[in-house]
Amino acid sequence: MKNKKNATGVMLVLCALLIVSFKNIGNNTVPPAKDTATNGGLFLPGKFKAVVVVDSLEGRARHIAVNTNGDIYVKLRFPDSIGGNVALRDTNGDGRADIIKKFANYEDKGPYGTGMRVHKGYLYFSSEANVYRTKLNPQTLVPDAPLELILHDATAPHEHDAKPLAFDNAGHMYVAFGAPSNACQEQNRVPGSKGIKGCPLLQQYGGIWQFDEAKPNQVQTDGIRYATGMRSVVAMDWNTADNCLYVVAHGRDDLRLQFPKIFSAWQSAVLPAEEFIKVKKGTDVGWPYYYYDPIKKKKLLNPEYGGDGIKAGNGAKYTQPIMAFPAHWAPNDLFFYTGDQFPARYKNGAFIAFHGSTNRSPYPQAGFFVCFVPFKNGKPFGQWEVFADGFTRKNTVVSVSDAAYRPMGLAMGPDGSLYISETEEGKIWKISYTGNKAGFGKAELAKMELRKKLPGFRLPDVLKSDLQTGMLKGGAKIYNTYCANCHQKNGRGDGNMIPPLSGSEWVTGGKFMEKDLAIRVLLNGLDGPIKVKNRPYNSAMPKHNFLSDADIASVLTYIRNNFGNNSSLVTAAEVKKVRAELGK
Numbered sequence: 193m194k195n196k197k198n199a200t201g202v203m204l205v206l207c208a209l210l211i212v213s214f215k216n217i218g219n220n221t222v223p224p225a226k227d228t229a230t231n232g233g234l235f236l237p238g239k240f241k242a243v244v245v246v247d248s249l250e251g252r253a254r255h256i257a258v259n260t261n262g263d264i265y266v267k268l269r270f271p272d273s274i275g276g277n278v279a280l281r282d283t284n285g286d287g288r289a290d291i292i293k294k295f296a297n298y299e300d301k302g303p304y305g306t307g308m309r310v311h312k313g314y315l316y317f318s319s320e321a322n323v324y325r326t327k328l329n330p331q332t333l334v335p336d337a338p339l340e341l342i343l344h345d346a347t348a349p350h351e352h353d354a355k356p357l358a359f360d361n362a363g364h365m366y367v368a369f370g371a372p373s374n375a376c377q378e379q380n381r382v383p384g385s386k387g388i389k390g391c392p393l394l395q396q397y398g399g400i401w402q403f404d405e406a407k408p409n410q411v412q413t414d415g416i417r418y419a420t421g422m423r424s425v426v427a428m429d430w431n432t433a434d435n436c437l438y439v440v441a442h443g444r445d446d447l448r449l450q451f452p453k454i455f456s457a458w459q460s461a462v463l464p465a466e467e468f469i470k471v472k473k474g475t476d477v478g479w480p481y482y483y484y485d486p487i488k489k490k491k492l493l494n495p496e497y498g499g500d501g502i503k504a505g506n507g508a509k510y511t512q513p514i515m516a517f518p519a520h521w522a523p524n525d526l527f528f529y530t531g532d533q534f535p536a537r538y539k540n541g542a543f544i545a546f547h548g549s550t551n552r553s554p555y556p557q558a559g560f561f562v563c564f565v566p567f568k569n570g571k572p573f574g575q576w577e578v579f580a581d582g583f584t585r586k587n588t589v590v591s592v593s594d595a596a597y598r599p600m601g602l603a604m605g606p607d608g609s610l611y612i613s614e615t616e617e618g619k620i621w622k623i624s625y626t627g628n629k630a631g632f633g634k635a636e637l638a639k640m641e642l643r644k645k646l647p648g649f650r651l652p653d654v655l656k657s658d659l660q661t662g663m664l665k666g667g668a669k670i671y672n673t674y675c676a677n678c679h680q681k682n683g684r685g686d687g688n689m690i691p692p693l694s695g696s697e698w699v700t701g702g703k704f705m706e707k708d709l710a711i712r713v714l715l716n717g718l719d720g721p722i723k724v725k726n727r728p729y730n731s732a733m734p735k736h737n738f739l740s741d742a743d744i745a746s747v748l749t750y751i752r753n754n755f756g757n758n759s760s761l762v763t764a765a766e767v768k769k770v771r772a773e774l775g776k
Contacts, residue, residue: 232244232619232621233582233583233585234580234581234582234583234621234623235578235580235581235582235640235643236579236580236623236640237577237579237632237636237637237639237640238625238627238632238635238636239625239626239627239628239632239636240623240624240625240626240627241623241624241625241626242580242621242622242623242624243286243287243288243621243622243624244288244619244620244621245264245280245282245287245288245289245611245620245621245622246280246288246289246292246618246619246620247617247619248617248618248619249266249268249278249292249617249618249619249620250272250618251268251269251270251271251272251276251278251294251618252268252269252270252615252616252617252618253266253267253268253269253278253600253601253613253614253615253618253619253620254266254267254268254269254305254306254308254600254601254613254615255267255306255307255308255309255317255356255525255600255601255613256308256601256602256603256611256613256620257308257309257310257315257317257603258310258603258604258605258606258611259310259315259328259330259606260310260330260606261330261606262281262282262605262606262607263279263280263281263328263330263333264279264280264281264289264603264611264620265277265278265279265280265308265310265315265317266278266279266280266308266601266613266618266620267305267306267307267308267317267318267601268294268618269615269618269688270727271297271298272294273297274294274295274297275294275295275296275297276296276297276298276317276319277294277295277296277308277317278292278293278294278295279291279292279293279294279295279333279334280292280620281333287622287624289620291333293333293334295334295335296317296324296326296335296339298319298322298324298339304320304349304353304354304688304689304730305317305318305319305320305321305322305353305354305355306318306354306355306356306426306524306600306601307323307354307355307356307357307367308357308601309357309358309359310328311359311405312405313327313328314326314327314328315328315335316342316357316359316365317357318354318355318356318357318367319355320345320348320349320353320354320355320730321344321345321346321348321349321353322341322342322343322344322345322355323341323342323343323355323357323365323367324339324340324341324342325339325340325342326338326339326340340408341408341409342365342403342405342406342407342408342409342410343365343367343403343410343411343412343415344409344410344411345369345411345412346411346412347396347412349721349730350370350372350720350730351370351371351372351373351689351730351731351732352370352371352372352397352423352424352442353370353372353730354368354370354424354425354426355367355368355369356368356425356426356427356428357428358428358429358430358437359405359430360430360435360437361430361432361435363404363405363406364402364403364404364405365402365403365404365405366400366401366402366403366418366428366430366437367400367401367403367415368399368400368401368422368424368425368426368428368439369396369397369398369399369400369401369412370397370398370423370424370425371393371394371397371398371423371424371479371480372393372397372732373393373397373423373480374423374444374445374446374450374480374732375387375423375444375450375479375480375494375496375497376388376391376392376393376394376398376480376496377496379735380719380732380734381446381449381450381717381719381732381733381734382450382717382734382735383449383450383451383452383734383735383738384450384451385450385496386496386497387480387481387494387496387497389497391480391481393480394420394421396412398420398421398422398423398479398480399417399418399419399420399421399422400417400418400419400420400422400425400428400437400439400471401415401416401417401418402415402416402418402473403415403416418437418471418473418475419437419471419472419473419474419475419476419477420475420476420477421475421476421477421478421479421510421511422439422441422469422477422479423441423442423443423444423479423480424441424442425439425440425441425442426442426522426523426524426525427439427440427441427523427524427525427526427544427545428440428526429526429527429528429542430528431528431540431542431567431570432528432530433528433540433567433570434570436470436471436472436570437470437471437472438468438469438470438471438526438528438542439468439469439471439526440466440467440468440469440517440523440526440544441466441467441469441477441523442466442522442523443463443464443465443466443467443483443484443519443520444464444479444480444483444494445520445551446460446551446677446734447459447460447463447464447495448460449674449677449734450495450496450734451495454495454500454501455495455501456654457553457554457555457658457660458555458652458654458658459501460551460677461519461520461551461552461553461554461555461652462486462487462518462519462552462651462652463483463485463486463487463501463519464483464484464485464486464492464519465483465484465485465486465513465516465517465518465519466516466517466518466519466520466521466522466523467484467513467516467517468513468514468515468516468517468523468542468544468565468572469511469513469514470511470514475511476510476511477510477511478491478507478510478511480494480496480497481493481494481497481505482494482505482507482510484512484513484516486516486517486518486519489516490504490507490508491504491507491508491510491512492504492505492507493505493507514571514572515565515572515576517544517546517563517576518558518559518649518651519549519552520549520550520551520552520558520559521546521547521548521549521558521559522546522547522548522549522550522559523544523545523546523547524545524546524547524599524600524601525544525545525599525600525601525602526542526543526544526545526602527542527543527602527603527604527610528540528541528542528543528567529541529542529543529604529610530604531604531607531608531609532608533607533608533609533624533625534608534610534625534629535625535629535630535632536629537566537632538564538566540567541564541565541566541567542564542565542567542572543562543563543564543579543602543610544562544563544564544565544576545562545563545599545600545601545602545612546559546560546561546562546563546599547559547560547598547599547600547615548560548583548584548589548592548595548598548599548648549592550592550678550680550686550689550690551677551678552652552677553591553659553660553672553676553677553680553681554658554659554660554672554676555652555657555658555659556588556589556590556647556648556652556657556659557589557590557591557592557594557595557648558589558647558648558649559648560581560583560584560589560595560597560598560599560648561578561579561580561581561583561599561648561649562579562580562581562599562602562612563576563577563578563579564576564577564578564579565577577637577640577641578640578641578643578644578649579640580599580612580621580623581640581643583595583596583597583598583599583614584596584597584598584648585597587646587647587648588647588648589647589648590659590681590682591676591680591681591682591684592680592684592685592686592687593680593682593684593685593686593687594682595616596616596617597614597615597616597617597619598614598615598616599612599613599614600613600614600615601613605622607624609622609623609624610622610623611623615687615688616687659681660672666746666750667746667747667748667749667750667751668750670739670743670746670747670750671747671750671751674736674739674747675747675751678690678731678733679691679692679693682755683751683754683755684755685729688729689729689730689731690729690731691722691724691727691729692724692725692755693751693755693757694755694756694757695725695755695756695757696724696725697724697725698710698713698722698724699751699752699757699759700752700757700759707748707760707762707766708770710748710751710752710762711744711748711762711766711767711770711771712770712774713733714735714736714737714739714744714747714748715735715736715737715744715767715770715771715774716735716737716774717732717733717734717735717736718732718733719732719733720732737771740764741764741765741767741768741771742764742767744762744764744767745761745762745763745764745766745767748762748767749761749762
């Protein structure tokens with residue numbers, strides 16, 4: 193009897209521990225929304241209303257999907273040992289999640305894998321290296337079926353390795369393979385490096401591959417290279433209205449950093465376009481040889497292949513965008529609206545989530561909103577519109593980390609409402625229309641059109657918008673010329689691809705390589721996955737060995753004594769010594 197009582201006591205303790213460990217799971221246990229602002233702080237047209245589904249998710253959020261019963265599935269930005277995804281359920285119909293559960297602990301849990309779609313009763317999602325699927329069971333919320341490996345990429349991880357997903361109506365899955373390069377240079381991101389003729393990267397990267405949506409354990413060679421010439425694609429969707437694939441592709445970066453004698457800081461901030469593309473089998477968009485100039489409205493030859501910002505070369509022969517958006521806005525999701533809840537003009541139109549720029553310095557960062565593009569007869573009808581804005585909580589964003597929220601994922605609920613996820617806190621909004629659909633029109637749209645006059649939308653003035661005007665000389669000037677474009681003016685990076693400098697062991701170094709490590713990074717550059725303060729990052733930093741010993745010493749001294757750092761100065765003699773050892 194005594195043993196039985198002890199066993200009962202142990203079970204009660206275990207149950208109590210389980211309840212505590214799942215304190216965010218269950219009715220009435222999720223804390224009330226912190227954001228009590230109207231529409232969760234968003235600006236929306238007319239009678240559109242927003243509810244905050246969840247204020248924040250541990251691990252934050254990338255793409256999302258919604259099942260036919262309203263359950264929400266979220267791809268985490270920073271997965272952990274419990275899982276890389278989160279399932280959310282609203283049990284009382286108020287639009288807010290009151291059950292939250294992590295699931296799917298898979299091996300390769302990098303921060304860039306992002307695809308998340310519900311298709312034919314399955315939840316498909318991607319990591320940097322793999323595409324998985326699992327059968328959904330509306331009764332259990334968290335899928336209880338086995339996790340199937342549908343596609344494995346043996347070359348992952350690398351730059352631009354997002355793996356977005358789309359599905360047609362004929363049993364095919366489409367996966368984008370981003371290119372680990374800026375413009376297929378002989379030396380990636382090395383200033384002045386020439387592009388490789390007949391770019392070999394296009395055999396495996398820089399395009400979209402078509403696969404069987406149900407066949408397990410596929411590799412890239414099992415698929416068909418469906419389209420090419422796209423350096424990086426994260427926003428992708430199948431449009432059922434015209435039965436065709438569409439993407440919004442990221443343009444290349446660093447025109448000024450790579451070719452300062454050809455391009456100004458202003459040109460680098462406003463070029464090239466983010467391209468909205470209708471993709472058919474055999475489509476070639478022209479990367480790495482060409483980029484699209486949104487001001488001149490034509491494709492121009494990349495400087496790596498002899499371009500000078502004027503030469504058009506054979507750009508006209510490549511697929512042209514159906515619409516061009518300003519540079520570096522980072523289009524990270526695309527969704528064609530098929531619901532009936534919104535006014536009729538939104539039917540079959542395209543919503544695009546712009547994550548916002550990181551590299552328009554010394555000009556304000558831009559984007560950070562959800563756009564709508566009306567479609568008619570399978571083509572854009574009119575100009576793009578601001579649909580949801582206010583994510584940054586400020587009109588001028590100097591460094592990307594100044595933005596409170598950055599839109600990422602889009603999905604539609606069974607009632608036709610639109611869900612938006614963001615990456616910085618893991619916040620999710622549900623947007624519904626509450627007015628008279630027949631009365632929605634020009635007046636409501638005109639108010640949103642006024643937002644295009646804000647710094648985050650308008651074309652920056654060459655002189656008046658330059659945030660570097662009047663800056664200090666020395667290390668601060670060098671930093672803002674060569675470093676702030678990626679690491680940001682405040683040294684915090686973008687929280688995703690570009691690591692922070694604040695408190696970074698790569699900046700302050702260890703006990704025996706305090707200065708040498710930072711000097712070596714500037715002279716050698718850095719390419720591939722690294723960890724900073726135990727967070728993974730995967731990008732490419734170009735060599736800065738073109739700077740003089742004095743300039744490198746000056747900028748490193750500035751970095752090591754700003755952004756919360758407090759380290760010893762670096763001298764030109766120390767840089768000279770390391771340069772000699774490296775032969776740089």
